[in-house]
Amino acid sequence: MKMTLDKQDIVIRIPKHSMTQTALANFLDYIESMALNQSSRLTQEQADDLAREVDCSVWQSLRDNVLK
Numbered sequence: 001m002k003m004t005l006d007k008q009d010i011v012i013r014i015p016k017h018s019m020t021q022t023a024l025a026n027f028l029d030y031i032e033s034m035a036l037n038q039s040s041r042l043t044q045e046q047a048d049d050l051a052r053e054v055d056c057s058v059w060q061s062l063r064d065n066v067l068k
Helices: 021-038 044-066
Strands: 002-005 010-013
Touching (some): 021 044
Antiparallel strands (some): 002 010
16 A cells, blocks of 8 residues: 655555455545544544444455455
8 A cells, every 4th residue: 555645635555456345435435534524523432433333344344355
């Protein structure tokens, strides 16, 4: 996985074989939720609950690949 920054964007490169499409969608949802959290009135506890939910979902998507 690689991350680069330019003037306007953050670019994250992830090898296709390392993540399912569902896991990638969950990862992007998580990033979006964190960005929204910065400009919202979401409490830290609510954000932590959401993060745990996303982490569990991503783990369920990756579990079979990791535990081969």
